Amino acid sequence: MARARTLVIGLDCVPPELIFERYRDAMPNVTRLASSGSFGPLRSTTPPITVPAWPSMVTGRDPGELGLYGFRARQAGRRALSLVTSAELREKRVWDRLGEAGQRVAALFVPLTSPPKPVRGVEVSGFLWPGEGHAWAWPRSVEHELEARFGAYRADVARFGEQSEAELLTELRRMAEQHFAIAEYVLDTRDPDFLMMVEIGTDRLHHALWRHMDPAHPAHDPSCEWALACRDYYAYLDARIGDLVARAGPGTRTLLVSDHGARPMLGGVRINEWLLREGWLRLRGVPEPGTALSNADVDWSETRAWAAGGYYARVFLNREGCGPDACVPEADAARTLDQLRAALSAMPGPAGETDFVQVDAPEQLYAKLRGCAPDLMLTFGGLAYRALGELGGDVFSEHDARGPDGANHARDGFFVLSGAGVPARGRVDDAQILDITPTLLGLANVPAPSALRGRDLSR
Numbered sequence: 001m002a003r004a005r006t007l008v009i010g011l012d013c014v015p016p017e018l019i020f021e022r023y024r025d026a027m028p029n030v031t032r033l034a035s036s037g038s039f040g041p042l043r044s045t046t047p048p049i050t051v052p053a054w055p056s057m058v059t060g061r062d063p064g065e066l067g068l069y070g071f072r073a074r075q076a077g078r079r080a081l082s083l084v085t086s087a088e089l090r091e092k093r094v095w096d097r098l099g100e101a102g103q104r105v106a107a108l109f110v111p112l113t114s115p116p117k118p119v120r121g122v123e124v125s126g127f128l129w130p131g132e133g134h135a136w137a138w139p140r141s142v143e144h145e146l147e148a149r150f151g152a153y154r155a156d157v158a159r160f161g162e163q164s165e166a167e168l169l170t171e172l173r174r175m176a177e178q179h180f181a182i183a184e185y186v187l188d189t190r191d192p193d194f195l196m197m198v199e200i201g202t203d204r205l206h207h208a209l210w211r212h213m214d215p216a217h218p219a220h221d222p223s224c225e226w227a228l229a230c231r232d233y234y235a236y237l238d239a240r241i242g243d244l245v246a247r248a249g250p251g252t253r254t255l256l257v258s259d260h261g262a263r264p265m266l267g268g269v270r271i272n273e274w275l276l277r278e279g280w281l282r283l284r285g286v287p288e289p290g291t292a293l294s295n296a297d298v299d300w301s302e303t304r305a306w307a308a309g310g311y312y313a314r315v316f317l318n319r320e321g322c323g324p325d326a327c328v329p330e331a332d333a334a335r336t337l338d339q340l341r342a343a344l345s346a347m348p349g350p351a352g353e354t355d356f357v358q359v360d361a362p363e364q365l366y367a368k369l370r371g372c373a374p375d376l377m378l379t380f381g382g383l384a385y386r387a388l389g390e391l392g393g394d395v396f397s398e399h400d401a402r403g404p405d406g407a408n409h410a411r412d413g414f415f416v417l418s419g420a421g422v423p424a425r426g427r428v429d430d431a432q433i434l435d436i437t438p439t440l441l442g443l444a445n446v447p448a449p450s451a452l453r454g455r456d457l458s459r
Protein backbone atom coordinates (compact mmCIF):
# COMPACT_ATOMS: atom_id res chain seq x y z
CA MET A 1 0.00 0.00 0.00
CA ALA A 2 1.31 3.44 -0.94
CA ARG A 3 2.50 5.60 1.90
CA ALA A 4 -0.05 8.24 3.06
CA ARG A 5 2.41 11.06 3.36
CA THR A 6 1.61 14.79 3.41
CA LEU A 7 3.80 17.25 1.56
CA VAL A 8 3.30 21.01 1.96
CA ILE A 9 5.17 23.41 -0.29
CA GLY A 10 4.73 27.08 0.57
CA LEU A 11 5.59 29.92 -1.78
CA ASP A 12 5.57 33.27 -0.02
CA CYS A 13 3.60 36.20 -1.44
CA VAL A 14 2.01 34.49 -4.48
CA PRO A 15 -1.43 35.75 -5.61
CA PRO A 16 -3.82 33.27 -7.28
CA GLU A 17 -3.99 35.09 -10.61
CA LEU A 18 -0.22 34.81 -11.03
CA ILE A 19 0.03 31.07 -10.54
CA PHE A 20 -3.33 30.03 -12.05
CA GLU A 21 -3.43 32.49 -14.97
CA ARG A 22 -0.38 34.59 -15.90
CA TYR A 23 2.26 31.89 -15.31
CA ARG A 24 0.01 28.90 -15.92
CA ASP A 25 1.86 27.81 -19.06
CA ALA A 26 5.21 28.00 -17.28
CA MET A 27 3.96 25.78 -14.44
CA PRO A 28 2.76 22.43 -15.82
CA ASN A 29 3.27 20.57 -12.52
CA VAL A 30 1.22 23.05 -10.49
CA THR A 31 -1.46 23.05 -13.20
CA ARG A 32 -1.60 19.24 -13.19
CA LEU A 33 -1.95 19.12 -9.39
CA ALA A 34 -4.68 21.77 -9.47
CA SER A 35 -6.66 19.96 -12.16
CA SER A 36 -6.61 16.68 -10.20
CA GLY A 37 -7.62 18.21 -6.86
CA SER A 38 -8.97 21.51 -5.61
CA PHE A 39 -7.49 24.97 -5.89
CA GLY A 40 -8.32 28.63 -5.48
CA PRO A 41 -7.53 31.82 -3.61
CA LEU A 42 -6.65 31.56 0.08
CA ARG A 43 -7.84 34.56 2.10
CA SER A 44 -4.94 35.71 4.28
CA THR A 45 -4.97 37.08 7.79
CA THR A 46 -5.60 40.73 8.56
CA PRO A 47 -2.96 42.05 8.25
CA PRO A 48 -1.77 40.02 5.21
CA ILE A 49 1.88 39.86 6.28
CA THR A 50 4.29 36.90 6.42
CA VAL A 51 4.20 37.17 10.22
CA PRO A 52 1.42 36.66 11.38
CA ALA A 53 0.14 34.87 8.23
CA TRP A 54 2.35 31.73 8.31
CA PRO A 55 2.05 31.32 12.11
CA SER A 56 -1.76 31.60 11.76
CA MET A 57 -1.74 29.09 8.91
CA VAL A 58 0.26 26.46 10.82
CA THR A 59 -1.54 26.89 14.18
CA GLY A 60 -5.12 27.56 13.03
CA ARG A 61 -5.22 30.60 15.34
CA ASP A 62 -5.81 34.21 14.31
CA PRO A 63 -3.24 36.98 14.90
CA GLY A 64 -5.08 38.21 18.01
CA GLU A 65 -5.09 34.74 19.54
CA LEU A 66 -1.37 34.49 18.79
CA GLY A 67 -0.63 38.06 19.93
CA LEU A 68 1.29 38.58 16.68
CA TYR A 69 0.31 41.72 14.76
CA GLY A 70 3.37 41.99 12.51
CA PHE A 71 7.10 41.27 12.35
CA ARG A 72 7.56 43.52 15.35
CA ALA A 73 5.76 43.56 18.68
CA ARG A 74 5.40 45.93 21.63
CA GLN A 75 6.10 44.78 25.16
CA ALA A 76 3.75 45.91 27.93
CA GLY A 77 4.67 49.33 29.30
CA ARG A 78 6.94 50.17 26.37
CA ARG A 79 6.25 52.06 23.15
CA ALA A 80 9.12 50.67 21.11
CA LEU A 81 8.57 47.68 18.83
CA SER A 82 11.06 44.85 18.48
CA LEU A 83 11.37 41.89 16.10
CA VAL A 84 9.53 38.76 17.17
CA THR A 85 11.10 35.29 17.27
CA SER A 86 9.73 31.75 17.50
CA ALA A 87 9.83 32.15 21.30
CA GLU A 88 6.80 34.49 21.01
CA LEU A 89 4.81 31.78 19.19
CA ARG A 90 3.40 29.74 22.07
CA GLU A 91 0.70 27.77 20.23
CA LYS A 92 1.43 24.29 18.90
CA ARG A 93 2.21 24.20 15.19
CA VAL A 94 0.49 21.56 13.11
CA TRP A 95 3.70 19.51 12.97
CA ASP A 96 3.89 19.61 16.80
CA ARG A 97 0.40 18.07 16.92
CA LEU A 98 1.28 15.47 14.28
CA GLY A 99 4.46 14.62 16.21
CA GLU A 100 2.40 14.12 19.38
CA ALA A 101 0.21 11.73 17.39
CA GLY A 102 3.31 9.68 16.60
CA GLN A 103 4.16 11.00 13.14
CA ARG A 104 7.67 11.75 11.92
CA VAL A 105 7.78 15.40 10.80
CA ALA A 106 10.03 17.85 8.97
CA ALA A 107 9.43 21.62 8.95
CA LEU A 108 11.84 23.43 6.67
CA PHE A 109 12.28 27.21 6.25
CA VAL A 110 8.84 28.10 7.63
CA PRO A 111 8.75 31.76 8.75
CA LEU A 112 8.97 32.28 12.52
CA THR A 113 10.87 29.07 13.29
CA SER A 114 14.03 30.84 14.45
CA PRO A 115 15.35 29.76 16.88
CA PRO A 116 14.33 26.19 15.94
CA LYS A 117 12.30 24.19 18.48
CA PRO A 118 12.41 20.48 19.36
CA VAL A 119 10.12 18.44 17.09
CA ARG A 120 9.58 14.75 16.39
CA GLY A 121 11.93 14.92 13.41
CA VAL A 122 13.70 17.91 11.89
CA GLU A 123 13.11 21.64 11.97
CA VAL A 124 15.17 24.10 9.91
CA SER A 125 14.65 27.83 10.57
CA GLY A 126 13.15 30.22 8.06
CA PHE A 127 14.35 33.57 6.77
CA LEU A 128 14.24 35.43 10.12
CA TRP A 129 17.36 33.55 11.21
CA PRO A 130 19.73 36.24 12.63
CA GLY A 131 22.80 34.68 10.97
CA GLU A 132 26.14 33.08 11.76
CA GLY A 133 26.51 31.98 15.39
CA HIS A 134 22.78 31.30 15.88
CA ALA A 135 21.13 27.88 15.79
CA TRP A 136 19.22 27.16 12.59
CA ALA A 137 18.29 23.51 12.85
CA TRP A 138 16.90 21.07 15.37
CA PRO A 139 18.60 18.86 16.26
CA ARG A 140 21.81 20.90 15.96
CA SER A 141 23.68 17.97 14.41
CA VAL A 142 21.54 18.47 11.28
CA GLU A 143 23.34 21.80 10.67
CA HIS A 144 26.65 20.03 10.04
CA GLU A 145 25.01 17.26 8.09
CA LEU A 146 23.29 19.69 5.72
CA GLU A 147 26.19 22.12 5.42
CA ALA A 148 28.56 19.30 4.45
CA ARG A 149 26.26 18.40 1.56
CA PHE A 150 24.67 21.66 0.48
CA GLY A 151 27.11 24.39 1.52
CA ALA A 152 26.50 27.37 3.80
CA TYR A 153 22.86 27.68 4.81
CA ARG A 154 20.91 30.24 2.77
CA ALA A 155 18.09 31.48 4.98
CA ASP A 156 17.37 34.48 2.77
CA VAL A 157 18.81 36.60 -0.02
CA ALA A 158 21.92 38.36 1.30
CA ARG A 159 21.96 42.19 1.16
CA PHE A 160 18.38 42.24 -0.14
CA GLY A 161 17.67 45.47 -2.03
CA GLU A 162 21.29 46.16 -2.95
CA GLN A 163 21.77 43.78 -5.89
CA SER A 164 21.18 44.26 -9.60
CA GLU A 165 18.30 42.35 -11.18
CA ALA A 166 20.73 39.74 -12.55
CA GLU A 167 22.44 39.24 -9.18
CA LEU A 168 19.14 38.90 -7.37
CA LEU A 169 17.81 36.32 -9.83
CA THR A 170 21.02 34.29 -9.58
CA GLU A 171 20.84 34.33 -5.81
CA LEU A 172 17.16 33.42 -5.76
CA ARG A 173 17.87 30.45 -7.98
CA ARG A 174 20.73 29.28 -5.75
CA MET A 175 18.60 29.61 -2.63
CA ALA A 176 15.71 27.64 -4.15
CA GLU A 177 18.16 25.04 -5.44
CA GLN A 178 19.54 24.54 -1.94
CA HIS A 179 16.12 24.50 -0.26
CA PHE A 180 14.61 21.93 -2.62
CA ALA A 181 17.78 19.81 -2.42
CA ILE A 182 17.55 19.84 1.39
CA ALA A 183 13.85 18.90 1.22
CA GLU A 184 14.64 15.97 -1.10
CA TYR A 185 17.48 14.87 1.16
CA VAL A 186 15.31 15.03 4.30
CA LEU A 187 12.59 13.11 2.49
CA ASP A 188 15.07 10.37 1.52
CA THR A 189 16.98 10.12 4.79
CA ARG A 190 14.22 10.78 7.40
CA ASP A 191 11.23 9.39 5.54
CA PRO A 192 8.82 11.80 7.30
CA ASP A 193 5.03 11.35 7.36
CA PHE A 194 4.72 15.13 7.09
CA LEU A 195 7.11 17.48 5.34
CA MET A 196 6.54 21.20 4.95
CA MET A 197 8.89 23.64 3.26
CA VAL A 198 8.47 27.36 2.49
CA GLU A 199 10.36 29.27 -0.17
CA ILE A 200 10.71 32.98 0.69
CA GLY A 201 12.38 33.77 -2.67
CA THR A 202 9.06 34.52 -4.39
CA ASP A 203 8.42 37.33 -1.88
CA ARG A 204 11.90 38.72 -2.48
CA LEU A 205 11.40 38.59 -6.25
CA HIS A 206 8.05 40.38 -6.04
CA HIS A 207 9.28 43.18 -3.82
CA ALA A 208 12.21 43.84 -6.14
CA LEU A 209 10.73 43.15 -9.60
CA TRP A 210 6.93 43.26 -9.42
CA ARG A 211 6.77 45.97 -12.08
CA HIS A 212 8.07 43.36 -14.54
CA MET A 213 5.53 40.76 -13.48
CA ASP A 214 2.22 42.59 -13.27
CA PRO A 215 0.65 44.31 -16.31
CA ALA A 216 -1.38 46.42 -13.83
CA HIS A 217 1.82 48.04 -12.51
CA PRO A 218 2.18 51.60 -13.84
CA ALA A 219 5.85 50.92 -14.77
CA HIS A 220 5.19 47.57 -16.51
CA ASP A 221 6.95 46.94 -19.82
CA PRO A 222 6.16 43.46 -21.21
CA SER A 223 9.09 43.52 -23.64
CA CYS A 224 11.64 44.00 -20.84
CA GLU A 225 14.08 41.10 -20.46
CA TRP A 226 13.35 40.84 -16.73
CA ALA A 227 9.70 40.01 -17.39
CA LEU A 228 10.90 36.80 -19.04
CA ALA A 229 13.50 36.11 -16.35
CA CYS A 230 10.85 36.28 -13.60
CA ARG A 231 8.73 33.78 -15.50
CA ASP A 232 11.78 31.51 -15.87
CA TYR A 233 12.31 31.55 -12.11
CA TYR A 234 8.73 30.36 -11.65
CA ALA A 235 9.23 27.68 -14.29
CA TYR A 236 12.26 26.50 -12.29
CA LEU A 237 10.20 26.38 -9.08
CA ASP A 238 7.54 24.39 -10.90
CA ALA A 239 10.11 21.83 -12.05
CA ARG A 240 11.45 21.43 -8.53
CA ILE A 241 7.92 21.11 -7.14
CA GLY A 242 7.29 18.35 -9.69
CA ASP A 243 10.51 16.55 -8.63
CA LEU A 244 9.69 16.75 -4.92
CA VAL A 245 6.10 15.55 -5.39
CA ALA A 246 7.32 12.60 -7.49
CA ARG A 247 9.95 11.73 -4.92
CA ALA A 248 7.41 11.77 -2.08
CA GLY A 249 5.69 8.77 -3.66
CA PRO A 250 2.29 7.80 -5.05
CA GLY A 251 0.32 7.88 -1.79
CA THR A 252 1.30 11.48 -1.08
CA ARG A 253 -1.21 14.28 -0.53
CA THR A 254 0.25 17.58 -1.69
CA LEU A 255 -0.71 21.06 -0.54
CA LEU A 256 0.77 24.06 -2.34
CA VAL A 257 0.04 27.26 -0.50
CA SER A 258 0.84 30.95 -0.15
CA ASP A 259 0.45 33.21 2.87
CA HIS A 260 -0.80 36.32 1.00
CA GLY A 261 -0.61 37.87 -2.45
CA ALA A 262 1.11 40.80 -4.09
CA ARG A 263 -0.10 43.90 -5.91
CA PRO A 264 1.47 47.06 -7.30
CA MET A 265 2.47 49.60 -4.68
CA LEU A 266 1.70 53.19 -5.61
CA GLY A 267 3.30 54.96 -2.68
CA GLY A 268 3.37 55.50 1.06
CA VAL A 269 1.46 57.41 3.72
CA ARG A 270 3.50 59.09 6.45
CA ILE A 271 0.93 58.36 9.08
CA ASN A 272 2.82 59.97 11.99
CA GLU A 273 3.24 63.13 9.92
CA TRP A 274 -0.56 63.14 9.48
CA LEU A 275 -1.08 62.62 13.24
CA LEU A 276 1.36 65.48 13.86
CA ARG A 277 -0.43 67.88 11.50
CA GLU A 278 -3.84 66.97 12.92
CA GLY A 279 -2.69 67.61 16.49
CA TRP A 280 -2.66 64.02 17.78
CA LEU A 281 1.11 63.85 18.06
CA ARG A 282 3.28 66.64 19.47
CA LEU A 283 7.00 67.22 18.85
CA ARG A 284 9.55 69.60 20.27
CA GLY A 285 11.04 71.21 17.16
CA VAL A 286 10.65 70.42 13.47
CA PRO A 287 11.99 67.05 12.27
CA GLU A 288 14.20 66.57 9.22
CA PRO A 289 12.39 64.71 6.42
CA GLY A 290 12.69 60.97 6.98
CA THR A 291 13.13 61.10 10.77
CA ALA A 292 12.10 57.86 12.48
CA LEU A 293 9.63 58.35 15.32
CA SER A 294 12.15 56.75 17.70
CA ASN A 295 14.66 59.49 16.78
CA ALA A 296 12.19 62.38 17.04
CA ASP A 297 11.86 64.54 20.16
CA VAL A 298 8.25 63.56 20.98
CA ASP A 299 6.41 65.45 23.72
CA TRP A 300 4.61 62.38 25.07
CA SER A 301 2.72 64.38 27.69
CA GLU A 302 0.89 66.16 24.84
CA THR A 303 0.68 63.23 22.40
CA ARG A 304 -2.64 61.38 22.24
CA ALA A 305 -1.73 58.86 19.54
CA TRP A 306 1.19 57.56 17.49
CA ALA A 307 1.62 54.92 14.81
CA ALA A 308 3.98 52.22 13.60
CA GLY A 309 4.39 51.82 9.84
CA GLY A 310 4.80 48.80 7.58
CA TYR A 311 2.45 47.17 5.09
CA TYR A 312 -0.31 48.61 7.26
CA ALA A 313 -0.35 51.13 10.12
CA ARG A 314 -0.80 50.22 13.75
CA VAL A 315 -2.16 53.17 15.71
CA PHE A 316 -1.72 53.30 19.46
CA LEU A 317 -3.48 55.58 21.89
CA ASN A 318 -1.00 57.10 24.34
CA ARG A 319 -3.06 55.76 27.22
CA GLU A 320 -2.26 55.00 30.85
CA GLY A 321 0.18 52.13 31.23
CA CYS A 322 1.69 52.32 27.77
CA GLY A 323 4.84 54.21 28.79
CA PRO A 324 6.09 57.26 30.69
CA ASP A 325 4.07 60.49 30.28
CA ALA A 326 0.93 58.75 29.02
CA CYS A 327 -1.45 61.51 27.95
CA VAL A 328 -4.89 59.85 27.74
CA PRO A 329 -6.51 58.85 31.07
CA GLU A 330 -8.28 55.49 30.89
CA ALA A 331 -11.63 57.22 31.55
CA ASP A 332 -11.19 59.21 28.31
CA ALA A 333 -9.76 56.40 26.17
CA ALA A 334 -12.98 55.16 24.52
CA ARG A 335 -14.17 58.67 23.60
CA THR A 336 -10.71 59.68 22.32
CA LEU A 337 -10.50 56.54 20.24
CA ASP A 338 -13.91 57.26 18.66
CA GLN A 339 -12.71 60.74 17.69
CA LEU A 340 -9.49 59.39 16.24
CA ARG A 341 -11.32 56.71 14.31
CA ALA A 342 -13.69 59.27 12.79
CA ALA A 343 -10.78 61.57 11.84
CA LEU A 344 -8.80 58.73 10.24
CA SER A 345 -11.83 57.43 8.33
CA ALA A 346 -12.31 60.88 6.80
CA MET A 347 -8.67 61.23 5.69
CA PRO A 348 -8.66 61.76 1.90
CA GLY A 349 -6.22 60.02 -0.45
CA PRO A 350 -3.41 61.79 -2.36
CA ALA A 351 -5.80 62.81 -5.16
CA GLY A 352 -8.61 63.68 -2.74
CA GLU A 353 -10.18 60.21 -2.88
CA THR A 354 -12.79 59.39 -0.25
CA ASP A 355 -12.88 55.95 1.43
CA PHE A 356 -9.09 55.93 1.22
CA VAL A 357 -8.46 54.61 4.72
CA GLN A 358 -9.86 51.37 6.05
CA VAL A 359 -9.93 51.52 9.83
CA ASP A 360 -10.25 48.24 11.75
CA ALA A 361 -10.51 47.65 15.47
CA PRO A 362 -8.67 44.45 16.46
CA GLU A 363 -11.39 43.34 18.88
CA GLN A 364 -13.77 43.12 15.90
CA LEU A 365 -11.34 41.04 13.82
CA TYR A 366 -10.03 38.46 16.26
CA ALA A 367 -11.40 35.83 18.65
CA LYS A 368 -9.06 36.98 21.44
CA LEU A 369 -6.54 39.75 21.98
CA ARG A 370 -3.19 38.64 23.36
CA GLY A 371 -0.04 40.70 23.70
CA CYS A 372 0.03 44.40 22.88
CA ALA A 373 -2.69 44.82 20.26
CA PRO A 374 -2.89 48.11 18.38
CA ASP A 375 -5.90 50.30 19.16
CA LEU A 376 -6.63 50.75 15.45
CA MET A 377 -5.32 49.11 12.28
CA LEU A 378 -5.23 51.07 9.01
CA THR A 379 -4.84 50.10 5.39
CA PHE A 380 -4.59 52.71 2.65
CA GLY A 381 -6.16 52.65 -0.81
CA GLY A 382 -6.97 48.94 -0.59
CA LEU A 383 -3.28 48.17 0.12
CA ALA A 384 -2.01 50.24 -2.83
CA TYR A 385 -0.15 52.41 -0.29
CA ARG A 386 2.17 51.38 2.49
CA ALA A 387 2.29 53.00 5.92
CA LEU A 388 5.49 54.94 6.68
CA GLY A 389 6.34 55.60 10.32
CA GLU A 390 8.78 58.41 9.55
CA LEU A 391 8.22 62.12 10.21
CA GLY A 392 9.03 65.17 8.09
CA GLY A 393 8.08 65.88 4.46
CA ASP A 394 4.64 65.45 2.88
CA VAL A 395 2.00 63.08 4.17
CA PHE A 396 2.01 61.19 0.85
CA SER A 397 5.14 59.75 -0.72
CA GLU A 398 5.55 58.06 -4.09
CA HIS A 399 8.20 55.73 -2.75
CA ASP A 400 8.82 53.60 0.25
CA ALA A 401 11.33 55.20 2.59
CA ARG A 402 13.68 52.23 2.12
CA GLY A 403 14.04 52.70 -1.62
CA PRO A 404 12.00 51.72 -4.65
CA ASP A 405 9.85 48.67 -4.06
CA GLY A 406 7.22 47.81 -6.63
CA ALA A 407 4.98 45.53 -4.58
CA ASN A 408 2.72 45.67 -1.59
CA HIS A 409 0.91 42.67 -0.15
CA ALA A 410 -2.59 41.66 -1.29
CA ARG A 411 -5.25 39.85 0.72
CA ASP A 412 -5.34 36.57 -1.20
CA GLY A 413 -2.67 33.92 -1.46
CA PHE A 414 -3.52 30.63 -3.18
CA PHE A 415 -3.85 26.95 -2.42
CA VAL A 416 -3.74 23.70 -4.39
CA LEU A 417 -4.70 20.47 -2.65
CA SER A 418 -4.21 17.24 -4.52
CA GLY A 419 -3.25 13.58 -4.19
CA ALA A 420 -4.42 10.24 -2.91
CA GLY A 421 -7.94 10.41 -1.49
CA VAL A 422 -8.38 14.15 -2.11
CA PRO A 423 -11.56 14.83 -4.10
CA ALA A 424 -11.14 16.59 -7.47
CA ARG A 425 -13.35 19.50 -6.60
CA GLY A 426 -11.92 22.07 -8.98
CA ARG A 427 -11.97 25.72 -8.05
CA VAL A 428 -12.97 26.61 -4.48
CA ASP A 429 -13.46 30.30 -3.82
CA ASP A 430 -13.92 30.62 -0.07
CA ALA A 431 -10.85 28.98 1.48
CA GLN A 432 -9.27 30.82 4.41
CA ILE A 433 -5.83 30.65 5.93
CA LEU A 434 -7.28 29.25 9.19
CA ASP A 435 -8.57 26.23 7.19
CA ILE A 436 -5.06 24.91 6.57
CA THR A 437 -4.29 23.44 10.01
CA PRO A 438 -7.64 21.57 10.27
CA THR A 439 -7.05 20.30 6.70
CA LEU A 440 -3.58 18.97 7.49
CA LEU A 441 -4.80 17.36 10.72
CA GLY A 442 -7.75 15.86 8.82
CA LEU A 443 -5.47 14.35 6.18
CA ALA A 444 -3.54 12.63 8.99
CA ASN A 445 -6.73 11.55 10.80
CA VAL A 446 -5.64 13.51 13.85
CA PRO A 447 -8.62 15.27 15.50
CA ALA A 448 -8.46 19.08 15.37
CA PRO A 449 -8.89 20.89 18.73
CA SER A 450 -12.47 22.17 18.97
CA ALA A 451 -11.22 25.75 19.45
CA LEU A 452 -9.96 25.84 15.85
CA ARG A 453 -12.51 27.64 13.66
CA GLY A 454 -11.21 26.62 10.22
CA ARG A 455 -12.69 23.83 8.11
CA ASP A 456 -11.06 20.76 6.57
CA LEU A 457 -10.71 21.51 2.84
CA SER A 458 -10.14 17.84 2.04
CA ARG A 459 -13.67 16.80 3.12
Ligand SMILES: [Zn+2]
Binding pocket: 012, 013, 049, 050, 051, 053, 203, 259, 260
Ligand atom coordinates in the same frame (compact mmCIF):
# COMPACT_ATOMS: atom_id res chain seq x y z
ZN1 LIG B 1 4.78 36.50 3.11
